[in-house]
Amino acid sequence: MFKTQKEEKQIRSRHILSLLMENETGALSRVSGLFSQRGYNIESLTVAPTDDPTLSRMTLVTKGNDASVEQIVKQLNKLIDIVKVMELSDYSHIEREIMFVKVAATNMESCASIKRMADIFRANVIDVKNKMYTIEITGRPDKLDGFLETMEEHKIIEVVRSGAMGITRGSNALKV
Amino acid sequence: MKLSGAEIFIECLKAENVDTIFGYPGGAVLFLYDELYKAEARGDIRHILARHEQGAVHGAEGYAKSTDKPGVAIVTSGPGATNAVTGIADAYMDSVPLVVITGQVPLGLIGKDSFQEIDIVGITRPCVKHNFLVTSIEDIAPTMKKAFHIAMSGRPGPVLVDIPKDLTNPDVDKIEFNYPKELKMRSYQPTIKGNKKQIRTALKMIAEAKKPILYAGGGVVSAKAHKELTEFGQAFNFPVTNTLMGLGTYPSNDKQYIGMLGMHGTFEANRTMHHADLIICIGARFDDRVTGDLNKFSPNAKVIHIDIDPASISKNINAHNPIVGDVKEVLNSLFDIMKEEKIKPNKSAFDAWWKEIKEWQSVNCLAYDQDDKIIKAQYVVEKLWEVTNGDSYVASDVGQHQMFAAQYYKFNKPNRWINSGGLGTMGFGLPAAMGVQLAHPEEVVSVVTGDGSIQMCIQELGTCKQYDLPLNIINLNNGYLGMVRQWQEFFYEERYAMTYNQSLPDFVKLAEAYGHVGARIEKPADVEGALREAIKDTKRLHFLDFVVEEQGNVYPMIPAGYGHNEMYLNKQDAIDDMNGKK
C-alpha cells in the first residue's frame, strides 16, 4: 500500500506467499496488476505449472506490516483465478533460490579465488570460457546475497536470479 | 442441431432469462446483432439502442440496481469497448452485477494493431470482478455461464466477455449447443454463511455496549436484507445510519433513523458515530467519504463488521469481530441464535444514549430558508419527495444536487435510490434512469441532475424518445459545477477556476428538439406545480430546468481530513475555520 510518511516508519517485514492459481492466460497479470494498483511491492515472483497442468504455483516475496500483508492475502484470494493462498512465513518452511553469476577472472590468482569461494558456498562452476566463469548456486536468498558480496572483488558481468520459491516442512501442504 | 457462435450467444442469454440488453452495434459484433435482430423479431430479447456506449452500460446498471437481475450490455471492439469503460468501472465501484459483451477483432488479427483492435481485457482488468477473452466457439457457452454466475454471486460486480468476431461467424464453424447446468469453480466459492461463534460474540458485544450505532450500506441492498436489517435495528432500539449507497435499506421515516452519515451526512449521524462505543457495520466498507480522517474516526468504538467480501473487512478500520457472509444469512442466523438462547433485548438499555442523540438531532442540521424569490435546490428535492409520496425511483448524477437528493428525498424502500457512489460518475443519472424505467414501465422515475452533469450524457434524450420513457428530469441549474465551486470557495479562496458553466444551452429548446416537453422554472411558487404536471404525465418525458440559487452550498460538511466532530453546519463555520487557519 502507498504509505504516508508516518506509516512508512512502521516495521515492514519480509513475507513469503505461496499461491495456487488456474493456469489461465492473464492470471499472472491479474496478480502483478493487483500489486501495482494497490501499491504493494513485489521483491520477487516465480511461477510455473505444477504436476497438474491446469494449476500454476507461484511464490511471491513482499514486504509490509502485518495488516497490509493480511490485506494483500485477502485481495489475492478475491481474484477469481486464484485457487489458494498460503503465507509460508506462518509455517515452518524451506526456501530456496537459484542464481547464475558470470564473473571475469583477471589473472590466475582470481581464478583460484573464484573457485575457492564457489567451493565454500557449495556453488558449481558450470561453464568456463575466455576467463569467464559461470557459477550456479542454490540456497536461501540471503546466502546468495552473501555469495554475490564475495564476488564483488572480481568483475561481475551478469547476474540471473530465479526469485525465491518455498515449500512447507512436514505434512502441511498447499494443494487443492 | 448445430449452432453458430452468434446463435449460441443468444441461447445463453435466453438460458439466463435475459429479456433486455443495452448496446450499440459495430463491425466486430455484426454477427451477434444479426442474431439479436432475429431474437427481437421472435420476441425473445429486447435490445435497447443507447446513443453512446457509456449510456448503454449505465442503462444496464440502472436496470440491475432497480431489480434483482443482472444488467447486460453489448458493444463493439475498439472505441465501443473503450467508451464502455467508465460504466464498467462505475459498476465495479458500486458492486453492480453486469455482464458486458465486447466484440473483438478476429482471432487471427489479435496482436497486430488491427483496425479497431484494443486489448479491452487488459484495459478493464483493474475495474472488473473478472473478465474473459473467449478463444474458441466451444468456450462461448461455458464462459457465458461463468460470467453470469460470477457477476451475480458473492459480492456482485461487472464481468466482461470479449468475443472475437470469427467465433460468431456461421460460415466459420457451428457446434452443438450445451448450456452447462451446474457450475463448480474450485477457485471461486464465496462464503455465504456467517461463523456462528462470531455471531454469538457479536451478541455479547451488543449486550455490553452502552452507545451502539448500526451503520448499513449498499451490501444490504445487494443481499436484499432490508427487512432483516429493520427487524434487527428495531429489536435492539439501535440508532441507525445509512451510507449513500445504503439509503432506503432502513426506512427513513422510522424514529430510530438518524440520517445518512459521512462528508455530507447529518450532524446527528456523525456525532453518534463519533461517540459510539460499538459500531455494527453491515454491508458497508468504511469508505473515506464516510470516515473522514481515520485517525480521528470514532476513537472509542469496538467494531463488528458483517460483509460478504473479506477484503472489505479491516481494510480501513480494524474490526474486532469480523463476520464474513451474506448479510441476510448472517442476520437470520443471529435471529436463530437469539431464539435458541432466549435473548430478549432490553429496549431501554440505550435510553441515556438516545438522550444524547436527541440533543444532536435538535440542531436540525438540514434546515434551510426558502424565500419567495430564489429557488433553493433543497426545496425542489423536498417538493419532489412530497409530490411523489416518497415513492419515486430517483436516479442522480454527481455533485451538490446528488447530495441534496440524498439528504432531502427520504427513501423508505431499497433499490429506489440509483446513484453513482464509488466512482462518482457525472453523466450516470439520465442513462441509469432509462434502465430503471425500462425495468419498471409503470413506475415514476425521476432524475435529479445538474447543469454540468446532464450534459455528459445528454445524447440519451434520443434513446428516451425512441423507447417512450416518461422520465422526470429535475435539472437543478445553478450555472456552476457547484460541488467543485463549493470546494474552491472554502479551500481555494474563491478562485472559481473553470467552474462557471458558460454558454449553457437553452434546455427547454434542447428537450423539445429531442421531442420531449421542456419547462424552465424560476420562481419558488412555481416549483410544486411544475413537478405535479410532469409526474401526472405518464406518457412523455418532462425536462424541468429549475433555476436555483447560484452559489448555494451543501451542509453539513466534513472537509476532507477532518473528524466527525469537526463539521461545518453553515457558511459561518467555514469562515471561522478558514480564519482560524490564517
Ligand SMILES: Cc1ncc(C[n+]2csc(CCOP(=O)(O)OP(=O)(O)O)c2C)c(N)n1
Ligand atoms: C466525469 C466526471 N468528471 C468530473 C467530476 C468532478 N466533479 C464532481 S462534482 C462536479 C460538478 C458537478 O456539477 P453539476 O452537475 O452542475 O452539479 P452541481 O454540483 O452544480 O449540483 C464535478 C466537475 C466527476 N465527478 N465526474
